[in-house]
Amino acid sequence: MNFYAFHNSQEEAFRAPFGAVEEGAEVALSIITEGCQTVFLELVHFTGYSERIMMTKADYKELADDSRTINLGNDRELCLWRTEVVLQDTGIAHYYFVIEDNKRILYYGNNNEKLGGEGTLTEEKPIPFQITVYRPFDIPAWYREGIIYQIFVDRFFNGNEDGRIDNPKKNSFLYGTWEDEPMYIKNSKEEVVRWDFFGGNLKGVIKKLPYLKELGVTCIYLNPIFEAASNHKYDAADYKKIDPMFGDDDIFKELCTKAGDLGMKIVLDGVFSHTGADSIYFNRYGNYNSLGAYQSEDSPYYSWYQFRKHPDEYKCWWGFKNHPDVNELNNDYMNFIIKDKDSVVSKWMSLGASGWRLDVADELPDEFIKALRKKVKALNKEGVLIGEVWEDASNKVAYDVKREYFFGEELDSVTNYPFKDALLGFLRGDISSEYMRRKLMSLYENYPKEVFYSTMNLIGTHDTERVLTLLEERNHEKGKELLKMAIAFQMTFPGVPLIYYGDEAGMRGGRDPKNRATYPWGKEDQEMLHYYRKLTGLRKELDILKKGSLTFIDTEEDVVAFCREYQGEKLITAINRSGEARRLVINTDSPYPELRDLVSGEELYIDFTGSLLIERYGIKIIKVN
Known part of the structure; x- marks a missing residue:
């Protein structure tokens, strides 16, 4: 398709503010196209209501200092189109662009992977971009800034001094030693x-x-x-x-x-x-001193479950009869x-x-x-x-x-x-x-x-x-x-x-x-x-x-690197999967003398394998491989 258009949903030059927004927020959207046609924004609200908004032409050179991903140094006649929308309703809002070009209609929407960022130009209605609209809410700091440890209790530690197993179940299997390999006994x-x-x-x-x-x-x-x-x-x-x-x-x-x-x-x-079939509430096997839903339609728990034909035909989780759905x-x-x-x-x-x-x-x-x-x-x-x-x-x-x-x-x-x-x-x-x-x-x-x-x-x-x-x-x-x-x-x-x-x-x-x-x-x-x-x-x-911003750093295929920044401090994490030395190149204006020896011009070059942390407030470079 011999036509140029560009929008990047992850750059504030094209969508501001970045990412999800609170209800009532104003979002500015921009797109660059080749030539100066008519461009519309198609906005679809969470309820399904759709509106088409005509965009206003601006000078595309305004993006020169803002965009990382578009090359403005070409010979095409480019136009920048802009509009602002206020998103009042919580939910997922979707959008794409409609471009009228000499009696043909083109569309610019999300990429085929639906991952946001740089989109795709098509001749048919495209996959839309997403904006999440939400009501503000607080998440406790103890959780947000913490570290979680998950425990499968039966396999973690026996706290009895003599190592006895408390209250073993009828018809169960107890392993001979703590080091045994787990297995299932199935029919x-x-x-x-x-x-x-x-x-x-x-x-x-x-x-x-x-x-x-x-x-x-x-x-x-x-x-x-x-x-x-x-x-x-x-x-x-x-x-x-x-x-x-x-x-x-x-x-x-x-x-x-x-x-x-x-x-x-x-x-x-x-x-x-769902509950267990072997439970107070369902009591399929009669192991509990209760009137379970399986036993009688008069059970106080009968209305919890979804029987097609009582007692043996009931809705269950992923078809497992031992897990009756509620x-x-x-x-x-x-x-x-x-x-x-x-x-x-x-x-x-x-x-x-x-x-x-x-x-x-x-x-x-x-x-x-x-x-x-x-x-x-x-x-x-x-x-x-x-x-x-x-x-x-x-x-x-x-x-x-x-x-x-x-x-x-x-x-x-x-x-x-x-x-x-x-x-x-x-x-x-x-x-x-x-x-x-x-x-x-x-x-x-x-x-x-x-x-x-x-x-x-x-x-x-x-x-x-x-x-x-x-x-x-x-x-x-x-x-x-x-x-x-x-x-x-x-x-x-x-x-x-x-x-x-x-x-x-x-x-x-x-x-x-x-x-x-x-x-x-x-x-x-x-x-x-x-x-x-x-x-x-x-x-x-x-x-x-716990609180720093996130910016990914451009790297070669075997290296992933990102920078966290908070209150003027920076930390960079890089991992290299190749097993061989790979070069990490970081633009830096660091004033720290410890870093100057590693700097060539405006860039930091580090060859490394494994994992690397660069803590730029101290400053120290931590090789953690």
Whole structure:
């Protein structure tokens, strides 16, 4: 197509302000085209209402000092078009440009990857750019500026002095030693017939609080701890009771109190989209002294569930009969979980929990999440609500419903799996540094800034293979070196770093259940543990890593680098996956004598392998490979 047009949604020369905006904000939009035709902005609001706005011509040379990505030194006749729009309604607003050129109509919209930034010129209606519009809300600083540690309780530590396993379950399998490799005992239908346990408990978490403090942890996220038949507890049997293998109310309260004394908060896993079939509420197997929904339509819990034909045909989570779905908007269920004075949420927060991570948030209606947030904040204005979402959560569509997670009335944070996929994809050699940067910049553009700085930045969880195992698949000898790069990136990037228990000890493991092995107490990889402590210490020490702005630095394919800046201070992180020396080139006007020896003209040249931090307020260069 012999025609030129350009817009970059991530440059303030073309869209100001950058990224998501508060409701009522004015946004200035610009585009450059070849020749001076008529250009319109097509703006589509969250409700679906669309309006076409004629843009005003300006002098394109006004962009000369503002744009990084457009080359204005060409022979084309270029025109700059501008307009301002006021975005009153919360939600996702979309836009693209309509260009009338000598009786033909062209369109300029988002790129095919929907990642924002530089767009694409087409002859058909394009993929639109996105602007997230939200109501302002505060996220507690203790969470936003913290470090999270995730614990799968059965596999972390047994706090009993004699090593006994508390209250073993009927027909369960107990491992002979703590070092055994986990396995499932299944029938021909791949159904678990005996759940396996190692004996970790809440007493064990309490005993290891000093270890977590030394690691730099400020928030402990516990996988589900309520009574359930399984070892993972995502099949709740009683929401108001700690599983007897883990402890009881008093032990949980003690954990919250002692963690608080050490500056740590406790976040619980809320599994509210389904219960267990083996539960007080459903009671399919008759193991509880209650009238369950499976047993009778007269059950007080019958209306919670969605039976097609009672009792054996019912809606269940992803087809698993052991996980019957609930109707979250059922009044009785809403009252039980959220609204009652003695609701599930009220009970555990009154005992010391500081927030919730919502399992499969996509399965929970927006109305349910809004009510839950309102309750959490009423109980504790410093409480947090985190959603498990595996994609870009700003524009998530689940079950044909456009979700409202970030509009100001629902989530404080989400699980940042796109961060994990981009970082590990780069380190494994699956994607280039440019594509990694584009993936992360898309999140920066789409998420409210408060949320972007509060995302749960994970590199491994109970649902993924161990990060070291993933990095060793392509090159076993480089695995630990690549993991160090991942840690350096994670601990210096905006967001809240999450450490999955044992990753800091160098644990390996494939898919479930191998990724849920026991913590190797006394057999940790001390080199890796030292490295984690070094980086968590740096993050806790420097406000720039918690509050600083983000700017990516142009690099070659094997290197990713970004700069954080806060109150006149700067810190640069660079990682080099190649295993060979690569050059990092940084424009600098540094007055520091320690840096002048490395500067040639206006640029800093550093050849390095592995990871590199350049702290420009001290100044010191930290090679962390």
